[in-house]
Amino acid sequence: MSSLFSAGALGPLELRNRIVIAPMCQYTAQDGNAGDWHLMHLGQLALSGAGLLIIEATAVEEIGRITRGCLGLYSDDNEAALKRVLDAVRAHSKMPIGIQLAHAGRKASSHKPWDGGQSLRPDEGAWQTEGPSALPHAAGEPPPLALDAAGLARVKSAFVRAAQRAVALGLDAIELHAAHGYLLHQFLSPIANQRTDEYGGSLANRMRYPLEVFDAVRAAVPAHIAVGMRLSASDWVDEGETWTLDQSVQFAKALAARGGSFIHVSSGGVSQKQKIPLVDGYQVPFAERIRRESGLPTIAVGLITDAKQADAIIANGQADFVAIARAILFEPHWPWRAAAELGATVEAPQQYWRSQPREMKGLFGEGAKIGMR
Numbered sequence: 001m002s003s004l005f006s007a008g009a010l011g012p013l014e015l016r017n018r019i020v021i022a023p024m025c026q027y028t029a030q031d032g033n034a035g036d037w038h039l040m041h042l043g044q045l046a047l048s049g050a051g052l053l054i055i056e057a058t059a060v061e062e063i064g065r066i067t068r069g070c071l072g073l074y075s076d077d078n079e080a081a082l083k084r085v086l087d088a089v090r091a092h093s094k095m096p097i098g099i100q101l102a103h104a105g106r107k108a109s110s111h112k113p114w115d116g117g118q119s120l121r122p123d124e125g126a127w128q129t130e131g132p133s134a135l136p137h138a139a140g141e142p143p144p145l146a147l148d149a150a151g152l153a154r155v156k157s158a159f160v161r162a163a164q165r166a167v168a169l170g171l172d173a174i175e176l177h178a179a180h181g182y183l184l185h186q187f188l189s190p191i192a193n194q195r196t197d198e199y200g201g202s203l204a205n206r207m208r209y210p211l212e213v214f215d216a217v218r219a220a221v222p223a224h225i226a227v228g229m230r231l232s233a234s235d236w237v238d239e240g241e242t243w244t245l246d247q248s249v250q251f252a253k254a255l256a257a258r259g260g261s262f263i264h265v266s267s268g269g270v271s272q273k274q275k276i277p278l279v280d281g282y283q284v285p286f287a288e289r290i291r292r293e294s295g296l297p298t299i300a301v302g303l304i305t306d307a308k309q310a311d312a313i314i315a316n317g318q319a320d321f322v323a324i325a326r327a328i329l330f331e332p333h334w335p336w337r338a339a340a341e342l343g344a345t346v347e348a349p350q351q352y353w354r355s356q357p358r359e360m361k362g363l364f365g366e367g368a369k370i371g372m373r
């Protein structure tokens with residue numbers, strides 16, 4: 001009996017198996033609008049047999065986009081463009097779909113990562129970024145404006161408004177992006193947050209703004225929608241004050257006490273001085289401790305590429321779900337092969353199911369059972 005292909009729940013959201021497709025920016029949106037690429041990309045992933053698909057980091061404000069190609073959910077046009085994509089995808093897939101709502105803070109106004117990721121110049125259409133403190137992400141970059149009380153209220157409202165749009169779009173889960181050095185992580189980490197008001201300094205103060213945003217979003221969406229957060233469990237920086245695993249455990253406990261549906265455990269992204277040991281499942285021990293001590297349903301991510309590795313993470317109680325990013329980009333039916341290796345059944349569209357049994361057996365061996373939905 002495979003653990004990976006057993007049913008599980010992210011708070012109110014029941015999922016058929018433990019495979020989550022991690023959010024992955026496509027940098028192809030125009031003015032925040034999803035286009036035909038999203039239809040193809042999300043469409044193929046929605047046929048993959050995973051339990052949940054999380055749409056890429058989606059900016060809640062125009063200035064919260066990492067790059068000009070980032071998806072947004074800050075305008076009626078953005079909502080209509082995403083609706084077109086989702087209507088088409090859902091006509092052919094019943095896979096639950098969530099969205100990652102994000103604000104890039106001081107890491108906004110950047111080039112695409114593959115261009116080196118540095119900030120745009122004014123002649124390239126750079127915009128003024130905002131953050132907890134006027135500290136640039138990298139030396140030589142223009143500093144963000146430190147958010148004042150009105151700015152904090154505005155950004156929180158933008159998260160709420162985008163969450164309401166996500167509900168209107170019929171999405172099943174909302175993941176607030178508090179990882180990878182983006183705005184909510186910037187508040188958590190003393191590397192980016194050197195405020196002297198109630199939002200800086202002590203751990204309770206640094207957690208305050210991300211938790212306020214969570215509370216506001218949770219209160220604004222119906223109870224059947226899962227609302228959780230993606231966290232960087234460590235800044236991976238040796239020197240000075242940083243965000244640590246111990247603090248992440250405290251944060252997860254606070255989130256659990258406020259009715260958080262899940263925590264998605266990643267790491268890094270806030271400092272260029274980070275040193276990340278990139279080995280298989282390198283973030284899984286973070287997920288394991290956070291799960292054990294907070295009791296929140298936990299998603300592990302990071303170099304989980306192999307079916308047996310993924311199955312063992314669930315079977316050993318290290319996490320409730322595994323998220324797969326690059327492996328499923330390279331192999332969009334990764335869950336089918338995983339099911340074949342583990343002797344489990346995976347969902348596939350009827351169009352493919354009709355080709356059973358001969359062709360599928362040829363592809364996947366005797367283990368593959370493609371179930372009709």
Ligand SMILES: Cc1cc2nc3c(=O)[nH]c(=O)nc-3n(C[C@H](O)[C@H](O)[C@H](O)COP(=O)(O)O)c2cc1C
Nearest residue numbers: 022023024025056057301302303304324325326327
């Ligand atoms: C193309 C690409 C885009 C990504 N975009 C996002 C994103 O929008 N939000 C996010 O939290 N992480 C993003 N990530 C990180 C992944 O969600 C994931 O945490 C990371 O790739 C590690 O998982 P993996 O080893 O399975 O690829 C992205 C990764 C890739 C490869």
